[in-house]
Amino acid sequence: MVHIRRIFLHILILTGLLLNASAQDNAIVNKIRFTGIDTLQKEILLTQMNTKARPFTGKLTFWKKTTRFSSFTFDEDLLQLKKYYQKNGFLDVSITSDLLPDKRNKKLDILIHIRKGTPISIGEINYSLTGTEANMQILESVKMILPLKTGNLFQDEKIITSENLIREKFNHEGFPFVKVKKSIYLNEKLHAANINFSVNPGNKSYFGEINLEGNSVINKAYILKHVELSKGEVFSQVKIEKTQEELFNMNLFRYVTIRAMLDSVNHDSVPISIHIKELPRWSVKIGVGYGTEDKIRTSILFKRLNFLGGGRTLSIKAQHSYFTPLSIESKFIQPDVWSKNLDFILNPFFSREREDSYEVDRLGTSVTFQKELTKKSATYISYTFGKDKVDISKSNDSISIEDAGKLNHNKSGVTLGYNLNTTNDIFSPEKGWKYEGTATYMGIGFNSQFHYYKIMTEIDYFHSLWKNVVFAGKIKTGIIEPTQGDSQSPIEDRFLMGGALSLRGWGRNQISPKNEAGSKLGGNSMMEASAEIRFPLYGIFSGTAFTDFGNSWLNSWEFKLNQLNYDAGLGLRVKTPVGPIRLDVASPLFEGKFRTQFFITIGHAF
Structure with a gap:
């Protein structure tokens, strides 16, 4: 009861x-x-x-x-x-x-x-292995990187991670049939769990026949040149994954799949099946957009893959915007010239550009050799030759007959460049670095009428603070120095600052040294920097608070920090498949009066 x-x-x-x-x-x-x-x-x-x-x-x-x-x-x-x-x-x-x-x-x-009660710690960690002394060396090497340590808190996740690491290490060393079993014994008195791993590597295996399927236009020999697998080589899952990435990065295929045919092993030889789906040989992309600077933007891109065979690419692109009324360029890319990942690029171009103080027509060609060093870095050397036709009738300048003759001039020179990108996202990075540096010398051949060197560097840094809040920073510098007795550099190559991608408290290219008539001369030295805090708002919307500072100076190697211009502002970002739509409003600081600049464009400022 x-x-x-x-x-x-x-x-x-x-x-x-x-x-x-x-x-x-x-x-x-x-x-x-x-x-x-x-x-x-x-x-x-x-x-x-x-x-x-x-x-x-x-x-x-x-x-x-x-x-x-x-x-x-x-x-x-x-x-x-x-x-x-x-x-x-x-x-x-x-x-x-x-x-x-x-x-x-x-x-x-x-x-x-x-x-919580008394926690369970990790007690003894034991390993049993079937195989040779070489197998034991593989196990010893992986034991050094396992997250399990005697005395640490027992965690399921670390046990599973350790099991996978052992399996992956043997996979990479030629053992695709490795079996890893774990057993856990709880000692209630000591509040400790002893862990035993039993490893059976199986037979060591090797790559067998490599079968390529799906190609109809691109030459098989050219594709296999990028396959880092060879018959008789020790089996490695890492090489399979690397080869798949290598083929996909050729930008010739819609997809690439590589499978180890583990159910068709013959005398420890594993056949490999590579299946590809080629992209269309011809493609056309048309773009239309609007920005507060460029107004209506239009573009059209024609691309021909595998042009003349051998993985070559031909593209023709035409663009129009307010500040670039016409731009036409063609690119012919010959991949793997002389060595793997060394590309030859031929790039004829014509552009018509207009600024407040001048307009310029550029007609020329560049020849480039570009080498991919790693998946995140590349270097190149480029020779450019052409003719610039400059019109300064929009400015308030009066020039001599001798100076007028220099407005139509030949230019040719060599550029060395290097770029590095370790960021985690193309459109909206949350961590990593970007670096781009170029060094140009103009005045080599083709009766080049200007002689100068130009050095440009830009470093961008991204760091996640908390809960999708990101700090983004940029610093950029540039120098132009006339040589061989030249008194000045060409006006169309000098530095103008301000705008959606520069100091956002000013309009496009409004920061520049000026002459007595008020015309913008452009600078031979520049420095600018930006800092942003990017934070989520709701769904596809995010915001940013930013500040920019910098200036351009008339003389080379002239950086007067007491003459820097400063601004601050707020922005709204709307996520889209082609990058964020950006709305920024900013105001100059320390001018004694409040005024704003407003920008609408695509993509982050950096």
Whole structure:
């Protein structure tokens, strides 16, 4: 009878708790707090829960759906938290909660109590291996990088990671049939778990026949030149993955798949199947856009893949915008000339450009040899020759007959360049570096009428701060120095600053040394820098707060830091498949009056 009363009492208590929880359903979750969480961080625990507290900006972001409490969801959250603690070595964890509603039951604070109990640590780690001494050396090499250490907190994730690392290491060393088994023995008295790994590598294997399927136009020999696998070579999963990436980066195929035919092994020889799908030989891309600087932008690109065979590419591109009324260029790319990843590029071009102080027609050709050093870096050497026709009738200048003769001039020279990109995303990087540096000497051959060198460097840095908030920074410098007795550099190659990609408190190319008549001369030295904080807003929308500073100076190697221009502003970004649409508003600083510049364009400022 006493036993029945106890059961009945427990049922009443449980029913009361359930009724209390369900009574809070649909209340706004105001706060979620924890007690007893000195080991795992609150932010990590919250990611395990579907119940979310209303953010601090909840009233401001009125368009977002308000988080409401659900007793059923919350019970599942508590179970998930318990499982998470157990996976991280706290097998005896106890989790309880208090629901603290306000007087009107419209808002709810949640207090979760964590009683972890004694944690389980890692005890002995033992390995058993079937195979030769060479196999033991492979195992010894991988043991050095495993995340398991005796005495550390027991965590399921690290056990699984270690098992995968052992399997991958043997795969890479020629053992595609390796079997790794783990067994865990809990010593309750010592609160420690002993872990045993049993490794059976199987037979060492080698690459067999390499079969290529799917090519119809591109020469098979040219494709196989980029296949880093050869019959009889020790099997390596790393080489398979590297070859797949190499083929796809040729930009000739829609997709590339490489499979090791493990079910068709013959005398430890693994056949390899490479299947490709070629891109269309002809393609046309048409683009139309609008920006506050360029106004209406239009472009058309014709591309012919495998032009004349051998993976060659021919492209013809035409563009129009306000500041570039006409630009036409053609590129012929011959890949792998003389050595792998060394490309030859022939680039005839014509462009008509207009600035406030001048207009220029450029007609010429460049010949480039470009070498890919790694997947993230490349270097090149380029020889450019052509003729520039400059019109300064828009300016207030009066020039001599001798100077007028220099407005139509031949130019030719050599450029050395290097670029590095370690960022994690093309359009919106969150971490990594970008570096680009060029050194040009003009005045080599073709009766080049100007002699000067030009050095440009730009470094961009991206760092994730917290919760998708990113710091982005840029610094850029440039120098032009006339040589061989020349008194000046060509006006069309000098530095003008300001605009959507430069100092955003000024209009496009509005920062420049000027003559007495007020015409922009362009600088022979420049420096600019920018800093941005990029942060998410809602869905595809994000924002930024930024500042820019810099200037251009008339003389070479002239950097007067007391003459820098400063601005600050705010921006809105809208994510699209072709990059973010950018809206920026900025104002110069320290001018004594407030005025703004507004920009709409595509892509980040850097």
